[in-house]
Amino acid sequence: MDSKRIIESSSSSSSSPLLFRGNAESQSQQYDSSDDVASNDEQHKQKITSSSSSSSIPPPTLTFTTLVAVFGSYVFGTAIGYSSPTQARIMIDLNLTVAQFSIFGSILTIGAMIGAIVSGTIADYAGRRLAMGFSQLFCISGWLAITIAKDAWWLYIGRLLVGCGIGLLSYVVPVYIAEITPKNLRGGFTAVHQLMICCGMSLTYLIGAFVNWRILAIIGIVPCLVQLLSVPFIPDSPRWLAKMGRLKESDSSLQRLRGKNADVYKEANEIRDYTEALQQQTEANIIGLFQLQYLKSLTVGLGLMILQQFGGINGIVFYANSIFISAGLSESIGTIAMVAVKIPMTTLGVFLMDKSGRRPLLLLSAVGTCLGCFLAALSFFLQDIHKWKEVSPILALVGVLVMLMQSFPYTLNFGLECEIS
Known part of the structure; x- marks a missing residue:
């Protein structure tokens, strides 16, 4: 790919605000394939890559990595669904008024707002993988606070911490999935994020009808622990690694996600060219x-x-x-x-x-x-x-x-x- 052309194209759109950068980036990656045919070897590599990327069967590592990521989506769903089946028992056990329980229900969104505000900064500096693990520390702490709650304040603190955790997850999980999946599988894989939110919420409704609210909070810790313990075994986002200048690690991560025998030559170059073009753009203001x-x-x-x-x-x-x-x-x-x-x-x-x-x-x-x-x-x-x-x-x-x-x-x-x- 002619990286010079990409850089020139991206610099011409550098005045565009950050919110609209996606259009400029996607346009900058378009090129005339007739200008890019340099040798028979290059054509051969592109054919191999094209055939491998068009496969509709996801590699095992990619499937496992996505599964670990969407445990965060499931945690999101459990947090949303928790207040509905537990309202009556919590109000009786802790002698809460309707106003106090309303604060408990709504304070989740305040925590989520805080988590969402800082999510981009954390994900960019620590990486998507570590950001997911970091968010689960908030969620686990919050669920534990709810489990041992003796009054309304413990409930508020726990719910706020869970909100901060899911606020982080609401950004990191879909971005991570979009960055690790090939184009032909991206739509279906990112949709699993929403499906798992739904499953977490629905199963929390169902389980909450049969168990005590403290037990339901303990059950909420389980998917948090699963993701926290699994995060060290999944690769970081190749695009994030390339953005941080860790190109060898980016290539290694991409190879691991696509499979040992997959040809990632073209996709690795596309990621590098994309990163170079992105670095040429100036920061936009609101x-x-x-x-x-x-x-x-x-x-x-x-x-x-x-x-x-x-x-x-x-x-x-x-x-x-x-x-x-x-x-x-x-x-x-x-x-x-x-x-x-x-x-x-x-x-x-x-x-x-x-x-x-x-x-x-x-x-x-x-x-x-x-x-x-x-x-x-x-x-x-x-x-x-x-x-x-x-x-x-x-x-x-x-x-x-x-x-x-x-x-x-x-x-x-x-x-x-x-x-x-």
């Missing part, structure tokens, strides 16, 4: 985001983030069991219904994501979220006016299930924000 040429993309990206946070899904997920009980439904029926709907719908979303596109799924998610909120609100409105009481539990159940059915396209917001940037 004021540059508000230039007229980026206004549409910025509006779409921020709009998706706002809709994601204010769409009501977090309130439904955190307090689903309480909603069911208030609507007159059995807690166990609601939990089983949620698990029966959420995992299959998320799995379906994984397969539809690349076939139907992001935009149709997001539109479907928006409509479904509105419908779910409307049905849940209508259920409680009918209870307040004492009309159609026999219908209100059904409306609440359908409303919550419709909201949860939209949760996978809803989580595509993050991915689409990255793409439009």
Whole structure:
């Protein structure tokens, strides 16, 4: 590959803000293959590489590494799903008010915000692999604090620490998976991140219906320990190693991920050229985001983030069991219904994501979220006016299930924000 051409192309776009750097980078890597044919040996290497990279069967090391990474996604899901099945027992055992438990439920998002803010810096300086292990120290400490809690303050501290941990994981895991996977497998592998979040949340709902809240917190430590103990056995991101100037380690990591007999010549050169082009770009400032040429993309990206946070899904997920009980439904029926709907719908979303596109799924998610909120609100409105009481539990159940059915396209917001940037 002609690295000089890449550097020139990247320098011409160096004034672009960091948020929109992805477009410049992807354009800078395009080249005319007719100019790059230097010898028969070069052509032979490219053919071998092309045939090996097009294989749809992932190497064992790549599969194992991705599995270790998505344990972090599972931890994310368990943290989100913990408050719903444990609310009643925690309030009774620790004599908490509704306001105190509401703080316990919502403080997770404050911790996640803190973790997300520092996640990029930690991942860049320590590496993706160590960042995942570091995040699990927060999660384990938080779950232990919840397990031994004697009052509300221990719960708050534990929930905040878990939030910091999952805030780190929310950035590091998808980035790490995207950086270690080949292009032809990247979409499916990154979608597993969302699927494991769903599995963690759903299984926590289910297990929480049968075990004490302290035991459920101990169970939450298990996937944290699995990832923490497995991290030393997986390779670091080849792209991060190349970015840090550790080129030999980058090549070794790439070879390990692609398999002992795989030809990684072309991909290794692409990573090096990409890194060189990236280093030529100047750092952008946040004021540059508000230039007229980026206004549409910025509006779409921020709009998706706002809709994601204010769409009501977090309130439904955190307090689903309480909603069911208030609507007159059995807690166990609601939990089983949620698990029966959420995992299959998320799995379906994984397969539809690349076939139907992001935009149709997001539109479907928006409509479904509105419908779910409307049905849940209508259920409680009918209870307040004492009309159609026999219908209100059904409306609440359908409303919550419709909201949860939209949760996978809803989580595509993050991915689409990255793409439009």
